[in-house]
Amino acid sequence: MTKQIVFAIALLITLGIFGWTMSRVFSYFKLTKPFPVGDWGKRIILMLKVAFFQTKIFRLPFIGLLHALVFWGFLVILFGSVEMIIDGLFETERSLSFLGWCYDFIMAFGDIFALVIAIAIIVFIARRLFGHIKRFSGIEMKHISHYDANIALTIIFLLMISLLGMNTFYILQEPETYKGVFPVSSYIVQLFFMTGNLSPHTIHFWYEFSWWTHILLIFLFANILPYSKHFHVFMSIPNVLLSRLEPLGYLFNMPEITKEVKLMMDPNAAFAEPAAEEEEVGRFGVKDVEDITWKNYLDSLTCTECGRCTSVCPANLTGKLLSPRKIIMDVRARMKEKGPGLTKDKKFDDGKALLMNYITPEELWACTTCNACAQECPVNINHPSIIVDLRRYIVMEESVAPGELNTIFTNIENNGAPWQFSPEDRMLWAEGLEMNEV
Amino acid sequence: MTEKVKIQVPIIADEFAKGHKPEYLFWVGSAGAFDDRYKKVTREFVKILTYLKIDYAVLGVEEADSGDVARRAGNEMLFQMQAMMNIEVMNGYEVKKIITCDPHDFNTLLNEYPNFDGNFEVIHHSQFLQKLIHEKKIRIKSDIFKENKITFHDPCYLGRANDEYKAPRDVLNAIPSVKVEMERHKSRALCCGAGGGQMFKEAEKGDKEIFIERTEEAIATGADIICTACPFCMTMMTDGIKYKNQEERMKNYDIAELVSMSLGL
Numbered sequence: 177m178t179k180q181i182v183f184a185i186a187l188l189i190t191l192g193i194f195g196w197t198m199s200r201v202f203s204y205f206k207l208t209k210p211f212p213v214g215d216w217g218k219r220i221i222l223m224l225k226v227a228f229f230q231t232k233i234f235r236l237p238f239i240g241l242l243h244a245l246v247f248w249g250f251l252v253i254l255f256g257s258v259e260m261i262i263d264g265l266f267e268t269e270r271s272l273s274f275l276g277w278c279y280d281f282i283m284a285f286g287d288i289f290a291l292v293i294a295i296a297i298i299v300f301i302a303r304r305l306f307g308h309i310k311r312f313s314g315i316e317m318k319h320i321s322h323y324d325a326n327i328a329l330t331i332i333f334l335l336m337i338s339l340l341g342m343n344t345f346y347i348l349q350e351p352e353t354y355k356g357v358f359p360v361s362s363y364i365v366q367l368f369f370m371t372g373n374l375s376p377h378t379i380h381f382w383y384e385f386s387w388w389t390h391i392l393l394i395f396l397f398a399n400i401l402p403y404s405k406h407f408h409v410f411m412s413i414p415n416v417l418l419s420r421l422e423p424l425g426y427l428f429n430m431p432e433i434t435k436e437v438k439l440m441m442d443p444n445a446a447f448a449e450p451a452a453e454e455e456e457v458g459r460f461g462v463k464d465v466e467d468i469t470w471k472n473y474l475d476s477l478t479c480t481e482c483g484r485c486t487s488v489c490p491a492n493l494t495g496k497l498l499s500p501r502k503i504i505m506d507v508r509a510r511m512k513e514k515g516p517g518l519t520k521d522k523k524f525d526d527g528k529a530l531l532m533n534y535i536t537p538e539e540l541w542a543c544t545t546c547n548a549c550a551q552e553c554p555v556n557i558n559h560p561s562i563i564v565d566l567r568r569y570i571v572m573e574e575s576v577a578p579g580e581l582n583t584i585f586t587n588i589e590n591n592g593a594p595w596q597f598s599p600e601d602r603m604l605w606a607e608g609l610e611m612n613e614v
Numbered sequence: 615m616t617e618k619v620k621i622q623v624p625i626i627a628d629e630f631a632k633g634h635k636p637e638y639l640f641w642v643g644s645a646g647a648f649d650d651r652y653k654k655v656t657r658e659f660v661k662i663l664t665y666l667k668i669d670y671a672v673l674g675v676e677e678a679d680s681g682d683v684a685r686r687a688g689n690e691m692l693f694q695m696q697a698m699m700n701i702e703v704m705n706g707y708e709v710k711k712i713i714t715c716d717p718h719d720f721n722t723l724l725n726e727y728p729n730f731d732g733n734f735e736v737i738h739h740s741q742f743l744q745k746l747i748h749e750k751k752i753r754i755k756s757d758i759f760k761e762n763k764i765t766f767h768d769p770c771y772l773g774r775a776n777d778e779y780k781a782p783r784d785v786l787n788a789i790p791s792v793k794v795e796m797e798r799h800k801s802r803a804l805c806c807g808a809g810g811g812q813m814f815k816e817a818e819k820g821d822k823e824i825f826i827e828r829t830e831e832a833i834a835t836g837a838d839i840i841c842t843a844c845p846f847c848m849t850m851m852t853d854g855i856k857y858k859n860q861e862e863r864m865k866n867y868d869i870a871e872l873v874s875m876s877l878g879l
Contacts, residue, residue: 235802425721425775429729430690437694461688490805490828495821542818545686545810546770551801567688580815581687588692592678593644594814602675605646605653606623611661611879613617 183264183391190395197402204465204473204515211469213418223417226556233554236484239303242296246332249289250409253339256286260391273355283356287343291360294336301329311483314492316502321405321481328397328406335393340364341386348379408480412555415478418471419556424547427564432458461568464529465511466518468562475557476508485549485559491542498542500549500559506534507562531566540566541578616878621664626671626707636671639709639734641723643716644679645845651852652715652845658874659715659739665879666751670713676703682722687811694730697722701732715739715870717771717844718809724776738772740782740843740869747788754876759791764872765837767796767828767851768803769844782843782869789876794835804828808846829854833864843869 213219225231230247234240259272273279303309304325312322343361347354348369401407420426462468485500486492492499510530517524531537540563549559571577577585584594592599629636640663646656663670681696704712712734714720724736737745746752766786772778779800786793798804807817807824817823829851832840840855842848851866867875 423721423725423776425771426725427685429726430694433690433694434730437691437698441695441698460690488802488804490807490824491818491820493804494807494817494824494827496818497820498818538818541811541815542820543810544770544805544807544812544824546805547774548770548802548805551774564686564688567686568690569688571688572691577687577689578815581811584811584814585684585687585689585692588679588681588684588696592696593648594679594683595644595648597648599675599678602642602647602677603623603625603672605642605656606621606660606672609621609623609657609660610618611621611664613619614665614878 177267180265180267186392186395187261187264190398193399194402197399201402201477203519204511205470207466207511207515207518208468208470208473211471215421218421219417222419222421222556223413226419226554227413227416230554232552232556235552235554242299245289246293246296249286249293252282252289253286253293255282256339257391257394260387264391270355279355280357284359287340287358287360290336290339290343294333294340297329297333297336301326301333304329311487314483314486314499314501315497316499316505317481317483324404324406325481328400328404331393331397331400335390335397338386338390338393342383342390344369345379345383345386348374349376349383405479405481408478408555411474411478412480415474416556418474420471420558420561424550424558424560428561430460430568433460459569460572461570462562462565463531463569463573465507465514467569468507468530468565471558472507472562472565473511475562476504476511478555479504479508479557480555481505482554484552484554485557488548488552490544490546490548496539496542497536498539500563503535503539503559503562504557506530510534531569535566537570537576540570621660623660624671625674626709627674627676629671630707635708636669637711638668638670639704639707639712640670640672641680641712641714641716641719642672642677643714643719643845646715647677649845649849651848652868655715655845655848655868655870658868658879659870661874661879662743662752662870662877665877666746673703673707680716680719680722682718683811683814685722685726686809697727697730697732701727701730704732704734709734711735711737713737713739713742715843715845715868717769717775718846721771721775738778738781738843740772740785741778743869743873744781744784747785752788752873752877754788754790754873756876756878757790758876759789759839759872761791762839763792763794763835763837764789764839764841765794765796765832765835766799766841766843766869767806767832767847768800769842769847770803770805770809772843773803774801782841785869785873786841789872791839794837796831796835798831804831806842806844806847806850808850813846813849825850825854826857829858829860833858833860838864839872840864840866841869841872842866 230244233243262271263269304312340361343358344364347358347361347365401409459467481501483501489498489500507530514526517526543560543563545560545564547560587594587596591597624636626636626639642656645652678699679696680700681693684696685693712723717738720736720738723734743752764786766782768779804827805824806828840851842851848866848868855861855864855866
């Protein structure tokens with residue numbers, strides 16, 4: 177009974193904090209602009225491919241395989257965690273074991289994956305500490321980012337060790353009657369505990385210790401995640417499901433501009449009665465977080481700071497200031513900063529903005545819109561769309577594009593080409609054109 | 615000495631006046647019409663069209679910049695004006711199919727013009743050449759490139775932007791020659807550095823120019839021809855070859871030029 181009460185309180189605290197965090201994080205979605213989604217059939221296929229089969233993570237095959245094993249392992253082990261919560265609340269033991277061979281199968285895989293994940297995590301930590309992987313550094317990678325990564329990896333490692341411990345002592349506790357199949361833990365029992373010199377009391381203590389360590393670490397982990405880059409554990413599957421289906425080359429249209437252009441090009445519009453009450457025209461492009469779409473914000477919550485985007489960015493590779501990862505991290509940080517104020521007051525202004533205080537024009541103008549970043553992102557974040565949206569604000573609201581770009585705008589407007597040539601000369605290339613008779 | 619034949623490039627307004635609706639519109643693009651190096655590519659591609667008796671026409675002076683650069687540089691207003699003007703002209707001529715040698719215009723016309731009632735079947739010239747080779751309308755017997763080592767530089771707006779990696783490679787495979795891939799190719803290809811408005815401005819401060827990084831990668835393959843399929847890539851790769859003093863050893867050709875030369879046009 178005491179165990180039940182303690183467990184229920186721990187679970188309630190966990191859910192309470194988690195719910196509070198999530199409601200805060202999600203309340204900021206109300207501040208964002210719409211982003212159309214449809215075509216659910218295609219989306220589900222995309223989610224299966226990119227999220228569940230991890231197709232994009234495999235673009236780096238070795239480390240990709242390790243990540244995929246961790247992900248698949250989590251899915252299997254999740255089943256055991258659900259069972260632990262049921263067991264904790266109702267003081268049952270192995271409550272889902274009535275599933276028979278299916279249960280044995282899942283337990284066996286969970287047990288094997290626990291070992292596989294523990295090994296993968298050791299590799300991950302070693303790579304971070306001694307690997308000198310270039311993409312783990314960069315101007316946006318502060319100390320906190322590295323702590324964040326190492327803390328999460330350590331927790332996962334301890335989760336796996338406690339799971340193996342739990343299984344091992346469970347077998348020792350009920351050697352004849354235990355339910356499920358545990359290949360790794362059985363082996364550990366054979367290796368170390370065959371002497372039978374542990375008293376039932378000791379075995380029971382270590383079983384309870386592992387059980388509580390495992391479940392409490394899960395509760396702790398769940399509440400650390402939303403404050404960490406490891407939020408992707410929750411967010412990546414929905415983010416992939418909701419990611420754009422259009423070819424990467426497509427830039428989203430601005431219907432509010434279409435309205436303006438149609439008015440300009442319509443000869444009757446100039447003489448028409450002005451509309452009685454003009455609705456307030458929003459800002460063109462993105463200056464601050466209230467101008468972004470909810471998908472941009474979701475992208476920023478999903479970012480794992482893995483840096484695959486930045487590692488393939490041609491601008492970054494050649495020493496320019498732009499780092500696509502920084503752009504996404506800036507969106508998240510700025511929303512965290514301005515979100516609370518904006519939630520209370522739509523006109524909240526702290527004298528800062530995403531553009532200038534976080535992201536500088538120098539970064540934005542270094543982008544070639546080559547889409548290498550978006551192509552590489554394992555969770556389908558789209559960096560170029562936000563970069564172009566920020567450029568749109570700079571150009572259309574502030575008119576401070578680099579001089580050379582202003583020149584081509586003028587040329588296109590006046591001569592229909594970026595260069596200063598007369599439109600009459602558009603066919604000069606065809607003059608005197610002849611070919612060999614073949 | 616082979617006979618020379620004059621080519622009269624058909625203008626869509628004239629064809630329309632004669633009551634003839636050409637099957638294809640050849641979208642020349644601003645670079646194709648005004649960039650000195652790419653004008654040569656336009657001419658070579660027109661030779662292929664003429665040689666194969668393709669029923670096509672160009673917009674001529676009625677064509678205006680697609681607006682791609684303006685849009686990516688943030689000037690949405692200008693982009694939409696260009697798009698609406700071009701679409702009005704093309705819809706007026708009942709254009710259905712468009713071929714272009716510019717992957718940026720290919721992307722804009724294909725993916726972005728539909729937002730403004732411009733619904734066309736848009737074909738990049740590498741795809742068009744691929745189709746003609748598949749249909750055996752183009753048969754390359756000449757072996758002028760037999761001794762050459764060709765590496766293909768994927769344009770971002772054909773490759774990553776629209777997932778077309780096969781067409782240009784199929785075309786190159788029809789040309790007897792040695793093919794080599796750069797370390798970063800297909801979806802991992804490195805940009806030439808000219809997209810998103812960079813073509814028209816100084817690069818931001820850094821420790822290297824992107825086009826040099828890419829040219830070095832091409833040189834490392836041992837190729838003596840960099841094949842491109844985009845006007846911006848061509849400017850950058852040609853500059854890179856000059857910068858690295860490789861002009862004696864290495865040439866930069868567009869995929870249409872390689873086909874046209876192989877056909878002896």
